[in-house]
Amino acid sequence: MALLTLALLVAAVGYASVHYEAEMLAAASWVHDWIGFPGLMAILFMSDAVITPIPPDALLVVISKSELHENWAWLIAFTGCLSALAGCAGWALGRSAGRTRAARWLLRRRGQRVQALVQRHGKWAVALGAVTPIPFSITCWFAGIFEMRFRTFAPMTLLRLPRFFVYYVAIAYGDAVLRALGQ
Numbered sequence: 001m002a003l004l005t006l007a008l009l010v011a012a013v014g015y016a017s018v019h020y021e022a023e024m025l026a027a028a029s030w031v032h033d034w035i036g037f038p039g040l041m042a043i044l045f046m047s048d049a050v051i052t053p054i055p056p057d058a059l060l061v062v063i064s065k066s067e068l069h070e071n072w073a074w075l076i077a078f079t080g081c082l083s084a085l086a087g088c089a090g091w092a093l094g095r096s097a098g099r100t101r102a103a104r105w106l107l108r109r110r111g112q113r114v115q116a117l118v119q120r121h122g123k124w125a126v127a128l129g130a131v132t133p134i135p136f137s138i139t140c141w142f143a144g145i146f147e148m149r150f151r152t153f154a155p156m157t158l159l160r161l162p163r164f165f166v167y168y169v170a171i172a173y174g175d176a177v178l179r180a181l182g183q
Helices: 002-019 022-047 058-063 067-098 101-110 112-121 121-133 136-146 150-157 160-182
Strands: none
Touching: 002 150, 022 058, 022 067, 022 136, 058 160, 067 101, 067 136, 067 150, 067 160, 112 121, 121 136, 121 150, 121 160, 136 150
């Protein structure tokens, strides 16, 4: 499922890059000029620490289609590290929230299935959230809520680094592959 989602993402960005390249470049430049790299990183941190409607892949599109692309390797490495740190913040927030009376009430009513998944798959559930389009913040929150040990949790967040590199390359160069296939 994750590979299918990645393939669809690459195809959509590739299609848009081929047919709407000028518009994508203009939009990415506008976003970069408006909020800059620090603003992009603030959005990333919020997206991976707290549940937001902006997926981190949107930021990869901005980086790939703006002047930031010139220094993409270190920017993506930094982005992956920041995402892992944000996941740790999400774990801490989930751990704190999981101890509240309201959370215990909600989890008693709806959380047994998720708790069973986290307990059964442990760190591999976090790994899945780290490398797939599954919202990473939710995975981290549940790991904290269900009191996964931090020593078990934290190393899995580092899988965000290769995930960002793979997704970035797919986003940045997917249009070139589609053009080559179309000729």
